[in-house]
Amino acid sequence: MANGKNIILVGVGGQGTILTTKILSAGLTELGYDVKMSEIHGMSQRGGTVTTQLKYGDKVYAPNIGDGEADVIVGFEKSEAARAIPYLRIGGTVIADEREIYSMPVLTGAAEYPHGILDDLKKTVGEDHVKVIDAFAKAEELGNTRVQNIVLLGALVKVLGIEGIDWVELVGKMVPAKVRDLNIEAYKQGFAMV
Amino acid sequence: MSGNEAVARGAYEAGVLWASAYPGTPSTEILENTAKYKEIHSQWSNNEKVALETACGASIGGERAFAAMKHVGLNVAADPLMTIAYEGVNGGLVVITADDPGCHSSQNEQDNRNYATLGKVLMLEPSDSQECKDMFKLAFEMSERFDMVVLFRMTTRVCHSKSIVELGERQEPKIKKYVSDKMKFAMLPASARLRHIAIEENLEKARAYAETSPLNIVEYNGDNKVGIITSGISYQHCREAFGDTVSYLKLGITNPLADNLIKEFCEKCETVHVVEEGDGYLEIGVRHLKLDCTGKELITCQGELTAEIVKTSLTEAKSEPTYDFPQLKDIPARPPVFCAGCPHRGFFYSMSKFRDKVVGMGDIGCYGLGWQEPFNCEETCVCMDAGTSTTIGMANALKNQDDTRKPLGFQGDSTFFHGGFTGFIDAVHYNTNAILCILDNDITAMTGHQLNAANDTGLMGEPVHKLNVTDMIYATGIDKDRVAVVDPMNQAEMDGALKHAIETDGLQVIVTKYPCALLKWDIQQRAGRHCVIDADKCVGCKMCMKVACPALAFDDGKAHIADPAACTGCGLCMQNCKVGAITKVGE
Numbered sequence: 001m002a003n004g005k006n007i008i009l010v011g012v013g014g015q016g017t018i019l020t021t022k023i024l025s026a027g028l029t030e031l032g033y034d035v036k037m038s039e040i041h042g043m044s045q046r047g048g049t050v051t052t053q054l055k056y057g058d059k060v061y062a063p064n065i066g067d068g069e070a071d072v073i074v075g076f077e078k079s080e081a082a083r084a085i086p087y088l089r090i091g092g093t094v095i096a097d098e099r100e101i102y103s104m105p106v107l108t109g110a111a112e113y114p115h116g117i118l119d120d121l122k123k124t125v126g127e128d129h130v131k132v133i134d135a136f137a138k139a140e141e142l143g144n145t146r147v148q149n150i151v152l153l154g155a156l157v158k159v160l161g162i163e164g165i166d167w168v169e170l171v172g173k174m175v176p177a178k179v180r181d182l183n184i185e186a187y188k189q190g191f192a193m194v
Numbered sequence: 195m196s197g198n199e200a201v202a203r204g205a206y207e208a209g210v211l212w213a214s215a216y217p218g219t220p221s222t223e224i225l226e227n228t229a230k231y232k233e234i235h236s237q238w239s240n241n242e243k244v245a246l247e248t249a250c251g252a253s254i255g256g257e258r259a260f261a262a263m264k265h266v267g268l269n270v271a272a273d274p275l276m277t278i279a280y281e282g283v284n285g286g287l288v289v290i291t292a293d294d295p296g297c298h299s300s301q302n303e304q305d306n307r308n309y310a311t312l313g314k315v316l317m318l319e320p321s322d323s324q325e326c327k328d329m330f331k332l333a334f335e336m337s338e339r340f341d342m343v344v345l346f347r348m349t350t351r352v353c354h355s356k357s358i359v360e361l362g363e364r365q366e367p368k369i370k371k372y373v374s375d376k377m378k379f380a381m382l383p384a385s386a387r388l389r390h391i392a393i394e395e396n397l398e399k400a401r402a403y404a405e406t407s408p409l410n411i412v413e414y415n416g417d418n419k420v421g422i423i424t425s426g427i428s429y430q431h432c433r434e435a436f437g438d439t440v441s442y443l444k445l446g447i448t449n450p451l452a453d454n455l456i457k458e459f460c461e462k463c464e465t466v467h468v469v470e471e472g473d474g475y476l477e478i479g480v481r482h483l484k485l486d487c488t489g490k491e492l493i494t495c496q497g498e499l500t501a502e503i504v505k506t507s508l509t510e511a512k513s514e515p516t517y518d519f520p521q522l523k524d525i526p527a528r529p530p531v532f533c534a535g536c537p538h539r540g541f542f543y544s545m546s547k548f549r550d551k552v553v554g555m556g557d558i559g560c561y562g563l564g565w566q567e568p569f570n571c572e573e574t575c576v577c578m579d580a581g582t583s584t585t586i587g588m589a590n591a592l593k594n595q596d597d598t599r600k601p602l603g604f605q606g607d608s609t610f611f612h613g614g615f616t617g618f619i620d621a622v623h624y625n626t627n628a629i630l631c632i633l634d635n636d637i638t639a640m641t642g643h644q645l646n647a648a649n650d651t652g653l654m655g656e657p658v659h660k661l662n663v664t665d666m667i668y669a670t671g672i673d674k675d676r677v678a679v680v681d682p683m684n685q686a687e688m689d690g691a692l693k694h695a696i697e698t699d700g701l702q703v704i705v706t707k708y709p710c711a712l713l714k715w716d717i718q719q720r721a722g723r724h725c726v727i728d729a730d731k732c733v734g735c736k737m738c739m740k741v742a743c744p745a746l747a748f749d750d751g752k753a754h755i756a757d758p759a760a761c762t763g764c765g766l767c768m769q770n771c772k773v774g775a776i777t778k779v780g781e
Contacts, residue, residue, distance in 0.1 A: 025356065111526035
């Protein structure tokens with residue numbers, strides 16, 4: 001696809017991946033791109049992996065992204081970022097949060113959480129292509145862990161180099177009014193983290 | 195807009211006055227969005243058959259109406275569909291089927307385009323959100339023009355993908371006066387035989403229309419070496435894969451097929467590929483005309499297509515290279531789980547203690563997760579409502595092989611209303627030697643909290659009469675001693691009810707009453723309540739972990755509440771703690 005990118009946002013149900021994708025789509029549309037996003041609902045909401053895919057460019061046809069076709073993967077959870085690797089284009093970028101959320105096999109002791117997975121990932125795709133961001137910790141520091149998604153959005157906008165519109169205003173417009181200032185701060189902090 | 199939102203907008207613009215549905219992924223948001231347009235009466239039905247029949251009534255009465263459902267829902271509604279097809283319409287009538295190639299949230303991958311030929315109804319297939327809106331609007335005009343029901347076939351990626359949609363104005367609804375016409379709307383042998391003649395004629399008129407309809411798009415590119423016949427989302431995959439290098443025949447009307455258009459396209463192109471997800475539906479149409487094409491021998495009938503699959507299937511192109519990441523296999527799976535505070539956890543944890551005494555038979559709902567570790571309670575799952583009726587045959591089979599286990603069927607309140615009650619009546623009528631459990635959590639949870647007959651508010655916020663599962667059970671005249679109403683989070687009570695039901699011959703019924711943990715009004719009520727674990731008292735026996743709650747974690751030999759915000763203080767883990775380390779706070 002000319003002049004565009006394929007992005008995958010992946011996390012665990014309830015982390016706000018869908019809102020992030022909505023804001024990103026609105027911004028990209030404002031920038032004049034054709035945008036398609038695709039999300040999978042249903043059982044995945046019950047604590048399973050949640051994936052949303054977004055494609056933008058001069059003209060986008062298919063909404064979904066195949067293996068090796070994603071330019072950027074944004075992982076809201078460390079192991080989920082790594083799990084999405086088959087989608088990554090050679091030379092693509094991973095933005096991964098340090099956040100660890102244990103799935104049921106880990107909680108019950110049936111499996112072990114791969115704490116060092118991002119280091120392994122760096123070895124595979126290259127140090128420069130894995131941007132590890134402690135967005136959850138930043139959100140905690142800002143006083144509300146729920147803005148983790150907007151911290152990551154800030155980082156993503158920077159990585160994509162799509163600063164051509166007023167993202168701060170857009171974020172302010174698209175989040176609930178009572179947490180607007182907090183989200184705007186989260187966006188700014190995220191932008192500064194990469 | 196998503197495809198689902200765009201369809202709702204299309205209904206608004208088309209002057210639709212009636213919308214009904216039973217929730218089911220990926221179709222659910224269609225009705226949730228029509229309800230935002232106050233001009234459209236939108237209501238949840240107890241099942242898809244009822245949804246279609248109510249819409250049919252509105253159409254015969256003279257209003258534009260539609261019913262929406264997921265693909266397997268159309269199996270339930272197939273009975274009315276096949277005969278409404280004979281009757282035709284008064285006000286335009288459209289049935290939405292949202293198919294789920296890839297089984298993202300379904301028990302099969304059936305291709306409902308086959309229903310169009312079976313039922314002899316018109317069929318339209320949109321490929322993006324703009325088409326969803328525009329074609330849905332046109333569907334009502336076509337329905338009225340050809341006096342036919344329209345099947346509007348969507349798929350997961352069309353329903354749940356978002357793209358830009360240009361909006362139009364609402365057309366003022368024109369209600370056609372209802373005039374009694376028994377030969378058209380009352381199907382008995384005498385009228386049905388005559389209507390069959392009429393629908394064949396209408397189909398041919400629609401076929402002639404399809405030949406020149408702007409919904410069927412022909413695009414000749416290059417030197418016509420390769421031509422692709424496709425429809426729906428597959429068109430988008432082809433465009434992505436081949437751009438302007440091949441010719442396209444994109445069919446928006448996929449029943450009846452525009453035969454002459456297909457012939458002309460095939461004659462102009464050297465090689466013709468039919469690209470479609472699911473079955474070789476268009477392919478059969480093309481081959482029926484004795485035309486050469488490739489089809490399912492190249493394009494898989496399984497799962498969803500992608501641009502990459504299309505490209506690598508039709509050409510020598512190789513897949514995009516990917517990173518070889520050996521650690522991928524070490525990442526623990528993240529299966530969906532019962533939410534913290536989910537009442538199904540209490541039920542299944544209790545049931546897992548009696549696993550060798552029962553055969554667990556479920557159906558479609560959140561409780562399908564009882565299939566997984568550590569519960570392993572669901573041995574069968576066929577379709578909506580089967581959790582009740584399959585036990586009836588199983589009881590006979592177990593008896594005939596001297597197996598002393600008792601079939602234990604379970605289903606939710608919404609499924610009970612959907613059709614489970616019908617099977618339930620049989621179980622009472624024949625005194626089946628089974629245990630039937632209704633897991634009543636006050637909502638249709640799985641699809642995202644749609645209101646059902648157990649609620650006192652309708653989809654549009656209007657007050658409605660609320661039904662009670664237990665009253666319905668008693669209404670069968672069942673001996674009250676055979677019915678237990680229990681709190682599934684109270685393990686002594688739940689275990690006791692199951693033990694009694696297993697040890698007592700004949701039909702035993704257990705209703706578990708406890709609200710879904712995600713219910714807004716319940717969340718407000720329990721705000722601030724959660725459990726705490728005293729690390730000094732915890733002996734690390736892991737008994738609390740056995741309930742498999744996502745709010746709990748175990749580190750350094752001690753259990754702790756990993757996420758106090760997620761913990762609802764349901765107290766299930768507390769009941770397993772032998773040393774009293776777990777307490778509830780915030781009550």
